Amino acid sequence: MKKQAMVVMNPTAGKGAGKNTLFAVADGLCRGGYDAVVMITQRANHARDLMIERSSDFDIVICIGGDGTLNESVSGLMALHDRTPLGYIPTGTVNDFASTLHLSHNGEEAIQDIVDGTLFPCDIGSFNERYFTYVAAFGAFTEVSYTTSQSSKNLLGRVAYYLEGLKHLPKIKTYHVKIEYDGKLIEDEFIFGAISNSRFIGGNTFYSTKHAQLDDGRFECLLIRPPQNPLDLQAIAAALLKQELNDKFMIFFTAESIKITSEEEIAWTLDGENGGIMKAVTIKNCPHAIDFIIAKEHNE
Structure with a gap:
Protein backbone atom coordinates (compact mmCIF):
# COMPACT_ATOMS: atom_id res chain seq x y z
CA MET A 1 0.00 0.00 0.00
CA LYS A 2 1.33 3.41 -0.97
CA LYS A 3 2.17 5.99 1.64
CA GLN A 4 -0.18 8.95 1.94
CA ALA A 5 0.81 12.63 1.77
CA MET A 6 -1.34 15.69 2.43
CA VAL A 7 -0.24 18.91 0.74
CA VAL A 8 -1.62 22.21 2.07
CA MET A 9 -0.89 25.25 -0.09
CA ASN A 10 -1.48 28.98 0.42
CA PRO A 11 -2.03 30.33 -3.13
CA THR A 12 -1.35 33.97 -2.15
CA ALA A 13 1.99 33.61 -0.35
CA GLY A 14 4.89 35.45 -1.99
CA LYS A 15 4.13 36.04 -5.65
CA GLY A 16 1.80 33.06 -5.84
CA ALA A 17 4.88 30.89 -6.32
CA GLY A 18 3.12 27.93 -4.74
CA LYS A 19 1.00 27.53 -7.86
CA ASN A 20 4.10 26.98 -9.96
CA THR A 21 5.59 24.69 -7.32
CA LEU A 22 2.54 22.50 -6.95
CA PHE A 23 3.07 20.33 -10.04
CA ALA A 24 6.69 19.60 -9.11
CA VAL A 25 5.57 18.64 -5.58
CA ALA A 26 2.80 16.33 -6.79
CA ASP A 27 5.08 14.74 -9.38
CA GLY A 28 7.89 14.25 -6.87
CA LEU A 29 5.55 12.64 -4.35
CA CYS A 30 4.14 10.23 -6.92
CA ARG A 31 7.61 9.22 -8.08
CA GLY A 32 8.61 8.82 -4.43
CA GLY A 33 5.85 6.29 -3.77
CA TYR A 34 3.19 8.55 -2.25
CA ASP A 35 -0.45 9.14 -3.04
CA ALA A 36 -0.89 12.90 -2.75
CA VAL A 37 -3.98 14.83 -1.67
CA VAL A 38 -3.78 18.58 -2.33
CA MET A 39 -5.75 21.14 -0.31
CA ILE A 40 -5.77 24.86 -1.13
CA THR A 41 -6.34 27.25 1.77
CA GLN A 42 -9.41 29.44 1.37
CA ARG A 43 -9.27 31.67 4.45
CA ALA A 44 -7.27 32.68 7.49
CA ASN A 45 -6.45 29.72 9.79
CA HIS A 46 -7.59 27.22 7.17
CA ALA A 47 -4.19 25.49 7.24
CA ARG A 48 -4.47 25.12 11.01
CA ASP A 49 -7.95 23.62 10.75
CA LEU A 50 -6.89 21.19 8.01
CA MET A 51 -4.01 19.95 10.15
CA ILE A 52 -6.33 19.37 13.10
CA GLU A 53 -9.02 17.65 11.04
CA ARG A 54 -7.05 15.64 8.49
CA SER A 55 -3.32 15.28 9.27
CA SER A 56 -3.70 12.05 11.28
CA ASP A 57 -4.95 10.31 8.13
CA PHE A 58 -1.58 10.74 6.39
CA ASP A 59 2.01 9.54 6.70
CA ILE A 60 3.40 13.03 6.08
CA VAL A 61 1.96 16.51 5.65
CA ILE A 62 3.52 19.24 3.53
CA CYS A 63 2.97 22.97 3.89
CA ILE A 64 3.55 25.24 0.86
CA GLY A 65 3.51 28.94 1.68
CA GLY A 66 5.18 31.60 3.78
CA ASP A 67 5.98 31.92 7.47
CA GLY A 68 2.32 32.70 8.25
CA THR A 69 1.09 29.53 6.57
CA LEU A 70 3.75 27.55 8.40
CA ASN A 71 2.64 29.09 11.70
CA GLU A 72 -0.95 27.97 11.02
CA SER A 73 0.19 24.45 10.13
CA VAL A 74 2.35 24.14 13.23
CA SER A 75 -0.46 25.51 15.43
CA GLY A 76 -2.80 22.86 14.07
CA LEU A 77 -0.35 20.04 14.69
CA MET A 78 0.38 21.31 18.21
CA ALA A 79 -3.31 20.89 19.04
CA LEU A 80 -2.90 17.13 18.53
CA HIS A 81 -1.30 14.49 20.74
CA ASP A 82 0.08 12.46 17.82
CA ARG A 83 1.69 14.74 15.25
CA THR A 84 2.38 13.73 11.67
CA PRO A 85 5.86 14.68 10.36
CA LEU A 86 5.83 18.05 8.56
CA GLY A 87 7.58 19.05 5.37
CA TYR A 88 7.80 22.75 4.53
CA ILE A 89 8.30 24.25 1.07
CA PRO A 90 8.78 28.02 1.43
CA THR A 91 7.14 30.31 -1.15
CA GLY A 92 6.70 33.45 0.97
CA THR A 93 8.54 36.76 0.83
CA VAL A 94 11.16 36.31 3.57
CA ASN A 95 10.93 32.72 4.89
CA ASP A 96 13.10 33.15 7.99
CA PHE A 97 12.51 29.70 9.45
CA ALA A 98 13.25 27.96 6.14
CA SER A 99 16.58 29.79 5.93
CA THR A 100 17.58 28.51 9.35
CA LEU A 101 16.75 24.90 8.38
CA HIS A 102 18.43 25.27 4.95
CA LEU A 103 15.20 24.37 3.15
CA SER A 104 15.23 24.73 -0.61
CA HIS A 105 12.96 27.27 -2.33
CA ASN A 106 13.06 25.22 -5.54
CA GLY A 107 10.02 22.95 -5.77
CA GLU A 108 11.81 19.98 -7.37
CA GLU A 109 14.72 20.12 -4.94
CA ALA A 110 12.48 20.71 -1.93
CA ILE A 111 10.19 17.76 -2.58
CA GLN A 112 13.16 15.47 -3.28
CA ASP A 113 14.65 16.52 0.07
CA ILE A 114 11.35 15.62 1.72
CA VAL A 115 10.94 12.26 -0.06
CA ASP A 116 14.55 11.25 0.71
CA GLY A 117 14.81 13.23 3.93
CA THR A 118 15.19 12.61 7.61
CA LEU A 119 13.30 13.83 10.66
CA PHE A 120 14.48 16.79 12.70
CA PRO A 121 12.73 17.09 16.10
CA CYS A 122 12.24 20.85 16.36
CA ASP A 123 11.37 22.97 19.39
CA ILE A 124 8.16 25.02 19.17
CA GLY A 125 7.20 28.01 21.30
CA SER A 126 3.96 28.38 23.21
CA PHE A 127 2.68 31.93 23.73
CA ASN A 128 -0.16 31.97 26.25
CA GLU A 129 -2.75 29.90 24.35
Missing part, protein backbone atom coordinates in the same frame (compact mmCIF):
# COMPACT_ATOMS: atom_id res chain seq x y z
CA ARG A 130 -1.06 30.20 20.94
CA TYR A 131 2.11 28.87 19.28
CA PHE A 132 4.99 30.21 17.23
CA THR A 133 7.65 28.53 15.15
CA TYR A 134 10.55 30.93 15.24
CA VAL A 135 9.82 34.31 16.88
CA ALA A 136 7.57 36.19 19.28
CA ALA A 137 8.41 39.89 19.37
CA PHE A 138 7.21 43.29 20.50
CA GLY A 139 8.17 46.90 19.89
CA ALA A 140 10.00 48.66 17.07
CA PHE A 141 9.38 47.21 13.59
CA THR A 142 7.31 44.25 14.81
CA GLU A 143 4.17 45.72 13.23
CA VAL A 144 5.87 45.96 9.85
CA SER A 145 5.19 42.39 8.69
CA TYR A 146 1.43 42.54 9.15
CA THR A 147 0.91 46.18 8.10
CA THR A 148 2.75 45.67 4.83
CA SER A 149 0.15 44.70 2.24
CA GLN A 150 0.44 41.34 0.48
CA SER A 151 0.51 43.14 -2.88
CA SER A 152 3.51 45.22 -1.73
CA LYS A 153 5.28 42.10 -0.47
CA ASN A 154 4.65 40.38 -3.80
CA LEU A 155 5.83 43.37 -5.85
CA LEU A 156 8.84 44.49 -3.83
CA GLY A 157 9.78 41.38 -1.87
CA ARG A 158 12.03 41.93 1.15
CA VAL A 159 12.44 45.62 0.26
CA ALA A 160 8.78 46.13 1.20
CA TYR A 161 9.57 45.39 4.83
CA TYR A 162 12.31 47.98 4.97
CA LEU A 163 10.22 50.63 3.20
CA GLU A 164 7.40 50.06 5.66
CA GLY A 165 9.86 50.08 8.54
CA LEU A 166 11.09 53.55 7.65
CA LYS A 167 7.59 54.91 8.27
CA HIS A 168 7.76 53.76 11.88
CA LEU A 169 11.16 55.17 12.81
CA PRO A 170 9.84 58.54 14.03
CA LYS A 171 7.31 56.75 16.23
CA ILE A 172 9.55 54.41 18.26
CA LYS A 173 7.71 53.68 21.49
CA THR A 174 9.28 52.75 24.81
CA TYR A 175 7.79 50.02 27.02
CA HIS A 176 8.44 49.52 30.73
CA VAL A 177 8.44 45.74 31.18
CA LYS A 178 9.26 43.15 33.82
CA ILE A 179 10.91 39.97 32.48
CA GLU A 180 11.23 36.85 34.61
CA TYR A 181 13.25 33.83 33.44
CA ASP A 182 15.20 31.00 35.07
CA GLY A 183 14.84 32.58 38.52
CA LYS A 184 16.13 35.94 37.29
CA LEU A 185 14.40 39.31 36.92
CA ILE A 186 14.94 42.18 34.49
CA GLU A 187 12.91 45.37 34.79
CA ASP A 188 13.70 48.24 32.45
CA GLU A 189 12.65 50.35 29.46
CA PHE A 190 12.87 48.71 26.04
CA ILE A 191 11.93 49.56 22.47
CA PHE A 192 12.17 45.99 21.18
CA GLY A 193 12.14 42.44 22.43
CA ALA A 194 12.42 39.15 20.54
CA ILE A 195 12.15 35.60 21.84
CA SER A 196 13.28 33.46 18.95
CA ASN A 197 14.28 30.05 17.71
CA SER A 198 15.90 31.17 14.46
CA ARG A 199 19.04 32.87 13.20
CA PHE A 200 16.92 35.00 10.89
CA ILE A 201 14.26 37.60 11.69
CA GLY A 202 12.87 39.74 8.87
CA GLY A 203 15.49 38.32 6.53
CA ASN A 204 18.39 39.44 8.73
CA THR A 205 20.87 37.29 10.62
CA PHE A 206 20.42 38.20 14.29
CA TYR A 207 22.43 35.51 16.05
CA SER A 208 25.57 33.53 15.44
CA THR A 209 25.23 29.82 14.77
CA LYS A 210 26.44 28.84 18.24
CA HIS A 211 23.47 30.62 19.83
CA ALA A 212 20.57 29.59 17.59
CA GLN A 213 19.90 25.88 18.02
CA LEU A 214 16.40 24.73 17.10
CA ASP A 215 16.48 21.59 19.24
CA ASP A 216 18.16 22.60 22.52
CA GLY A 217 15.00 23.38 24.50
CA ARG A 218 15.94 27.05 24.87
CA PHE A 219 15.05 30.37 23.25
CA GLU A 220 17.44 33.14 22.25
CA CYS A 221 16.18 36.42 23.76
CA LEU A 222 17.21 39.90 22.67
CA LEU A 223 16.10 43.15 24.32
CA ILE A 224 16.98 46.63 23.07
CA ARG A 225 16.97 49.72 25.26
CA PRO A 226 15.76 53.06 23.84
CA PRO A 227 18.27 55.29 22.01
CA GLN A 228 18.57 58.85 23.25
CA ASN A 229 19.64 60.38 19.95
CA PRO A 230 20.26 59.47 16.27
CA LEU A 231 23.82 58.36 17.04
CA ASP A 232 22.51 55.83 19.56
CA LEU A 233 20.08 54.49 16.96
CA GLN A 234 22.92 54.20 14.48
CA ALA A 235 24.98 52.27 17.03
CA ILE A 236 22.11 49.81 17.58
CA ALA A 237 21.65 49.25 13.83
CA ALA A 238 25.39 48.71 13.35
CA ALA A 239 25.51 46.13 16.14
CA LEU A 240 22.63 44.18 14.63
CA LEU A 241 24.18 44.19 11.17
CA LYS A 242 27.49 42.95 12.57
CA GLN A 243 25.76 40.31 14.77
CA GLU A 244 27.39 41.91 17.78
CA LEU A 245 25.99 42.85 21.17
CA ASN A 246 26.26 46.45 22.25
CA ASP A 247 26.04 46.17 26.04
CA LYS A 248 24.95 49.76 26.38
CA PHE A 249 21.72 49.12 24.49
CA MET A 250 21.23 45.35 24.32
CA ILE A 251 20.57 42.46 26.66
CA PHE A 252 20.92 38.89 25.37
CA PHE A 253 20.18 35.64 27.19
CA THR A 254 18.79 32.16 26.60
CA ALA A 255 15.89 30.64 28.53
CA GLU A 256 13.44 27.75 28.61
CA SER A 257 10.52 29.93 29.65
CA ILE A 258 9.90 33.65 30.03
CA LYS A 259 7.15 35.69 31.67
CA ILE A 260 6.79 39.27 30.48
CA THR A 261 4.45 41.78 32.14
CA SER A 262 3.80 45.48 31.70
CA GLU A 263 1.38 48.07 33.04
CA GLU A 264 0.21 48.96 29.54
CA GLU A 265 -0.90 46.66 26.74
CA ILE A 266 1.79 45.68 24.26
CA ALA A 267 1.25 44.58 20.66
CA TRP A 268 3.02 41.31 19.79
CA THR A 269 3.87 39.58 16.55
CA LEU A 270 4.14 35.79 16.17
CA ASP A 271 6.12 34.58 13.16
CA GLY A 272 5.49 37.92 11.46
CA GLU A 273 1.72 37.84 12.02
CA ASN A 274 -0.42 39.82 14.46
CA GLY A 275 -0.08 38.14 17.86
CA GLY A 276 -2.54 40.30 19.79
CA ILE A 277 -2.33 43.07 22.40
CA MET A 278 -1.87 42.15 26.06
CA LYS A 279 -0.26 43.10 29.37
CA ALA A 280 1.10 39.69 30.35
CA VAL A 281 2.48 36.77 28.36
CA THR A 282 4.01 33.46 29.33
CA ILE A 283 6.30 31.96 26.71
CA LYS A 284 7.50 28.37 27.02
CA ASN A 285 9.74 26.17 24.92
CA CYS A 286 8.11 22.88 23.84
CA PRO A 287 11.18 20.70 23.18
CA HIS A 288 11.23 18.43 20.12
CA ALA A 289 7.51 19.11 19.60
CA ILE A 290 7.29 18.62 15.82
CA ASP A 291 9.30 16.44 13.46
CA PHE A 292 10.27 18.50 10.42
CA ILE A 293 11.39 16.62 7.34
CA ILE A 294 14.71 18.03 6.13
CA ALA A 295 17.54 17.04 3.81
CA LYS A 296 19.80 14.41 5.33
CA GLU A 297 22.96 16.47 4.80
CA HIS A 298 21.60 19.18 7.08
CA ASN A 299 20.86 16.81 9.98
CA GLU A 300 24.29 15.28 10.39
Whole structure:
Protein backbone atom coordinates (compact mmCIF):
# COMPACT_ATOMS: atom_id res chain seq x y z
CA MET A 1 0.00 0.00 0.00
CA LYS A 2 1.33 3.41 -0.97
CA LYS A 3 2.17 5.99 1.64
CA GLN A 4 -0.18 8.95 1.94
CA ALA A 5 0.81 12.63 1.77
CA MET A 6 -1.34 15.69 2.43
CA VAL A 7 -0.24 18.91 0.74
CA VAL A 8 -1.62 22.21 2.07
CA MET A 9 -0.89 25.25 -0.09
CA ASN A 10 -1.48 28.98 0.42
CA PRO A 11 -2.03 30.33 -3.13
CA THR A 12 -1.35 33.97 -2.15
CA ALA A 13 1.99 33.61 -0.35
CA GLY A 14 4.89 35.45 -1.99
CA LYS A 15 4.13 36.04 -5.65
CA GLY A 16 1.80 33.06 -5.84
CA ALA A 17 4.88 30.89 -6.32
CA GLY A 18 3.12 27.93 -4.74
CA LYS A 19 1.00 27.53 -7.86
CA ASN A 20 4.10 26.98 -9.96
CA THR A 21 5.59 24.69 -7.32
CA LEU A 22 2.54 22.50 -6.95
CA PHE A 23 3.07 20.33 -10.04
CA ALA A 24 6.69 19.60 -9.11
CA VAL A 25 5.57 18.64 -5.58
CA ALA A 26 2.80 16.33 -6.79
CA ASP A 27 5.08 14.74 -9.38
CA GLY A 28 7.89 14.25 -6.87
CA LEU A 29 5.55 12.64 -4.35
CA CYS A 30 4.14 10.23 -6.92
CA ARG A 31 7.61 9.22 -8.08
CA GLY A 32 8.61 8.82 -4.43
CA GLY A 33 5.85 6.29 -3.77
CA TYR A 34 3.19 8.55 -2.25
CA ASP A 35 -0.45 9.14 -3.04
CA ALA A 36 -0.89 12.90 -2.75
CA VAL A 37 -3.98 14.83 -1.67
CA VAL A 38 -3.78 18.58 -2.33
CA MET A 39 -5.75 21.14 -0.31
CA ILE A 40 -5.77 24.86 -1.13
CA THR A 41 -6.34 27.25 1.77
CA GLN A 42 -9.41 29.44 1.37
CA ARG A 43 -9.27 31.67 4.45
CA ALA A 44 -7.27 32.68 7.49
CA ASN A 45 -6.45 29.72 9.79
CA HIS A 46 -7.59 27.22 7.17
CA ALA A 47 -4.19 25.49 7.24
CA ARG A 48 -4.47 25.12 11.01
CA ASP A 49 -7.95 23.62 10.75
CA LEU A 50 -6.89 21.19 8.01
CA MET A 51 -4.01 19.95 10.15
CA ILE A 52 -6.33 19.37 13.10
CA GLU A 53 -9.02 17.65 11.04
CA ARG A 54 -7.05 15.64 8.49
CA SER A 55 -3.32 15.28 9.27
CA SER A 56 -3.70 12.05 11.28
CA ASP A 57 -4.95 10.31 8.13
CA PHE A 58 -1.58 10.74 6.39
CA ASP A 59 2.01 9.54 6.70
CA ILE A 60 3.40 13.03 6.08
CA VAL A 61 1.96 16.51 5.65
CA ILE A 62 3.52 19.24 3.53
CA CYS A 63 2.97 22.97 3.89
CA ILE A 64 3.55 25.24 0.86
CA GLY A 65 3.51 28.94 1.68
CA GLY A 66 5.18 31.60 3.78
CA ASP A 67 5.98 31.92 7.47
CA GLY A 68 2.32 32.70 8.25
CA THR A 69 1.09 29.53 6.57
CA LEU A 70 3.75 27.55 8.40
CA ASN A 71 2.64 29.09 11.70
CA GLU A 72 -0.95 27.97 11.02
CA SER A 73 0.19 24.45 10.13
CA VAL A 74 2.35 24.14 13.23
CA SER A 75 -0.46 25.51 15.43
CA GLY A 76 -2.80 22.86 14.07
CA LEU A 77 -0.35 20.04 14.69
CA MET A 78 0.38 21.31 18.21
CA ALA A 79 -3.31 20.89 19.04
CA LEU A 80 -2.90 17.13 18.53
CA HIS A 81 -1.30 14.49 20.74
CA ASP A 82 0.08 12.46 17.82
CA ARG A 83 1.69 14.74 15.25
CA THR A 84 2.38 13.73 11.67
CA PRO A 85 5.86 14.68 10.36
CA LEU A 86 5.83 18.05 8.56
CA GLY A 87 7.58 19.05 5.37
CA TYR A 88 7.80 22.75 4.53
CA ILE A 89 8.30 24.25 1.07
CA PRO A 90 8.78 28.02 1.43
CA THR A 91 7.14 30.31 -1.15
CA GLY A 92 6.70 33.45 0.97
CA THR A 93 8.54 36.76 0.83
CA VAL A 94 11.16 36.31 3.57
CA ASN A 95 10.93 32.72 4.89
CA ASP A 96 13.10 33.15 7.99
CA PHE A 97 12.51 29.70 9.45
CA ALA A 98 13.25 27.96 6.14
CA SER A 99 16.58 29.79 5.93
CA THR A 100 17.58 28.51 9.35
CA LEU A 101 16.75 24.90 8.38
CA HIS A 102 18.43 25.27 4.95
CA LEU A 103 15.20 24.37 3.15
CA SER A 104 15.23 24.73 -0.61
CA HIS A 105 12.96 27.27 -2.33
CA ASN A 106 13.06 25.22 -5.54
CA GLY A 107 10.02 22.95 -5.77
CA GLU A 108 11.81 19.98 -7.37
CA GLU A 109 14.72 20.12 -4.94
CA ALA A 110 12.48 20.71 -1.93
CA ILE A 111 10.19 17.76 -2.58
CA GLN A 112 13.16 15.47 -3.28
CA ASP A 113 14.65 16.52 0.07
CA ILE A 114 11.35 15.62 1.72
CA VAL A 115 10.94 12.26 -0.06
CA ASP A 116 14.55 11.25 0.71
CA GLY A 117 14.81 13.23 3.93
CA THR A 118 15.19 12.61 7.61
CA LEU A 119 13.30 13.83 10.66
CA PHE A 120 14.48 16.79 12.70
CA PRO A 121 12.73 17.09 16.10
CA CYS A 122 12.24 20.85 16.36
CA ASP A 123 11.37 22.97 19.39
CA ILE A 124 8.16 25.02 19.17
CA GLY A 125 7.20 28.01 21.30
CA SER A 126 3.96 28.38 23.21
CA PHE A 127 2.68 31.93 23.73
CA ASN A 128 -0.16 31.97 26.25
CA GLU A 129 -2.75 29.90 24.35
CA ARG A 130 -1.06 30.20 20.94
CA TYR A 131 2.11 28.87 19.28
CA PHE A 132 4.99 30.21 17.23
CA THR A 133 7.65 28.53 15.15
CA TYR A 134 10.55 30.93 15.24
CA VAL A 135 9.82 34.31 16.88
CA ALA A 136 7.57 36.19 19.28
CA ALA A 137 8.41 39.89 19.37
CA PHE A 138 7.21 43.29 20.50
CA GLY A 139 8.17 46.90 19.89
CA ALA A 140 10.00 48.66 17.07
CA PHE A 141 9.38 47.21 13.59
CA THR A 142 7.31 44.25 14.81
CA GLU A 143 4.17 45.72 13.23
CA VAL A 144 5.87 45.96 9.85
CA SER A 145 5.19 42.39 8.69
CA TYR A 146 1.43 42.54 9.15
CA THR A 147 0.91 46.18 8.10
CA THR A 148 2.75 45.67 4.83
CA SER A 149 0.15 44.70 2.24
CA GLN A 150 0.44 41.34 0.48
CA SER A 151 0.51 43.14 -2.88
CA SER A 152 3.51 45.22 -1.73
CA LYS A 153 5.28 42.10 -0.47
CA ASN A 154 4.65 40.38 -3.80
CA LEU A 155 5.83 43.37 -5.85
CA LEU A 156 8.84 44.49 -3.83
CA GLY A 157 9.78 41.38 -1.87
CA ARG A 158 12.03 41.93 1.15
CA VAL A 159 12.44 45.62 0.26
CA ALA A 160 8.78 46.13 1.20
CA TYR A 161 9.57 45.39 4.83
CA TYR A 162 12.31 47.98 4.97
CA LEU A 163 10.22 50.63 3.20
CA GLU A 164 7.40 50.06 5.66
CA GLY A 165 9.86 50.08 8.54
CA LEU A 166 11.09 53.55 7.65
CA LYS A 167 7.59 54.91 8.27
CA HIS A 168 7.76 53.76 11.88
CA LEU A 169 11.16 55.17 12.81
CA PRO A 170 9.84 58.54 14.03
CA LYS A 171 7.31 56.75 16.23
CA ILE A 172 9.55 54.41 18.26
CA LYS A 173 7.71 53.68 21.49
CA THR A 174 9.28 52.75 24.81
CA TYR A 175 7.79 50.02 27.02
CA HIS A 176 8.44 49.52 30.73
CA VAL A 177 8.44 45.74 31.18
CA LYS A 178 9.26 43.15 33.82
CA ILE A 179 10.91 39.97 32.48
CA GLU A 180 11.23 36.85 34.61
CA TYR A 181 13.25 33.83 33.44
CA ASP A 182 15.20 31.00 35.07
CA GLY A 183 14.84 32.58 38.52
CA LYS A 184 16.13 35.94 37.29
CA LEU A 185 14.40 39.31 36.92
CA ILE A 186 14.94 42.18 34.49
CA GLU A 187 12.91 45.37 34.79
CA ASP A 188 13.70 48.24 32.45
CA GLU A 189 12.65 50.35 29.46
CA PHE A 190 12.87 48.71 26.04
CA ILE A 191 11.93 49.56 22.47
CA PHE A 192 12.17 45.99 21.18
CA GLY A 193 12.14 42.44 22.43
CA ALA A 194 12.42 39.15 20.54
CA ILE A 195 12.15 35.60 21.84
CA SER A 196 13.28 33.46 18.95
CA ASN A 197 14.28 30.05 17.71
CA SER A 198 15.90 31.17 14.46
CA ARG A 199 19.04 32.87 13.20
CA PHE A 200 16.92 35.00 10.89
CA ILE A 201 14.26 37.60 11.69
CA GLY A 202 12.87 39.74 8.87
CA GLY A 203 15.49 38.32 6.53
CA ASN A 204 18.39 39.44 8.73
CA THR A 205 20.87 37.29 10.62
CA PHE A 206 20.42 38.20 14.29
CA TYR A 207 22.43 35.51 16.05
CA SER A 208 25.57 33.53 15.44
CA THR A 209 25.23 29.82 14.77
CA LYS A 210 26.44 28.84 18.24
CA HIS A 211 23.47 30.62 19.83
CA ALA A 212 20.57 29.59 17.59
CA GLN A 213 19.90 25.88 18.02
CA LEU A 214 16.40 24.73 17.10
CA ASP A 215 16.48 21.59 19.24
CA ASP A 216 18.16 22.60 22.52
CA GLY A 217 15.00 23.38 24.50
CA ARG A 218 15.94 27.05 24.87
CA PHE A 219 15.05 30.37 23.25
CA GLU A 220 17.44 33.14 22.25
CA CYS A 221 16.18 36.42 23.76
CA LEU A 222 17.21 39.90 22.67
CA LEU A 223 16.10 43.15 24.32
CA ILE A 224 16.98 46.63 23.07
CA ARG A 225 16.97 49.72 25.26
CA PRO A 226 15.76 53.06 23.84
CA PRO A 227 18.27 55.29 22.01
CA GLN A 228 18.57 58.85 23.25
CA ASN A 229 19.64 60.38 19.95
CA PRO A 230 20.26 59.47 16.27
CA LEU A 231 23.82 58.36 17.04
CA ASP A 232 22.51 55.83 19.56
CA LEU A 233 20.08 54.49 16.96
CA GLN A 234 22.92 54.20 14.48
CA ALA A 235 24.98 52.27 17.03
CA ILE A 236 22.11 49.81 17.58
CA ALA A 237 21.65 49.25 13.83
CA ALA A 238 25.39 48.71 13.35
CA ALA A 239 25.51 46.13 16.14
CA LEU A 240 22.63 44.18 14.63
CA LEU A 241 24.18 44.19 11.17
CA LYS A 242 27.49 42.95 12.57
CA GLN A 243 25.76 40.31 14.77
CA GLU A 244 27.39 41.91 17.78
CA LEU A 245 25.99 42.85 21.17
CA ASN A 246 26.26 46.45 22.25
CA ASP A 247 26.04 46.17 26.04
CA LYS A 248 24.95 49.76 26.38
CA PHE A 249 21.72 49.12 24.49
CA MET A 250 21.23 45.35 24.32
CA ILE A 251 20.57 42.46 26.66
CA PHE A 252 20.92 38.89 25.37
CA PHE A 253 20.18 35.64 27.19
CA THR A 254 18.79 32.16 26.60
CA ALA A 255 15.89 30.64 28.53
CA GLU A 256 13.44 27.75 28.61
CA SER A 257 10.52 29.93 29.65
CA ILE A 258 9.90 33.65 30.03
CA LYS A 259 7.15 35.69 31.67
CA ILE A 260 6.79 39.27 30.48
CA THR A 261 4.45 41.78 32.14
CA SER A 262 3.80 45.48 31.70
CA GLU A 263 1.38 48.07 33.04
CA GLU A 264 0.21 48.96 29.54
CA GLU A 265 -0.90 46.66 26.74
CA ILE A 266 1.79 45.68 24.26
CA ALA A 267 1.25 44.58 20.66
CA TRP A 268 3.02 41.31 19.79
CA THR A 269 3.87 39.58 16.55
CA LEU A 270 4.14 35.79 16.17
CA ASP A 271 6.12 34.58 13.16
CA GLY A 272 5.49 37.92 11.46
CA GLU A 273 1.72 37.84 12.02
CA ASN A 274 -0.42 39.82 14.46
CA GLY A 275 -0.08 38.14 17.86
CA GLY A 276 -2.54 40.30 19.79
CA ILE A 277 -2.33 43.07 22.40
CA MET A 278 -1.87 42.15 26.06
CA LYS A 279 -0.26 43.10 29.37
CA ALA A 280 1.10 39.69 30.35
CA VAL A 281 2.48 36.77 28.36
CA THR A 282 4.01 33.46 29.33
CA ILE A 283 6.30 31.96 26.71
CA LYS A 284 7.50 28.37 27.02
CA ASN A 285 9.74 26.17 24.92
CA CYS A 286 8.11 22.88 23.84
CA PRO A 287 11.18 20.70 23.18
CA HIS A 288 11.23 18.43 20.12
CA ALA A 289 7.51 19.11 19.60
CA ILE A 290 7.29 18.62 15.82
CA ASP A 291 9.30 16.44 13.46
CA PHE A 292 10.27 18.50 10.42
CA ILE A 293 11.39 16.62 7.34
CA ILE A 294 14.71 18.03 6.13
CA ALA A 295 17.54 17.04 3.81
CA LYS A 296 19.80 14.41 5.33
CA GLU A 297 22.96 16.47 4.80
CA HIS A 298 21.60 19.18 7.08
CA ASN A 299 20.86 16.81 9.98
CA GLU A 300 24.29 15.28 10.39
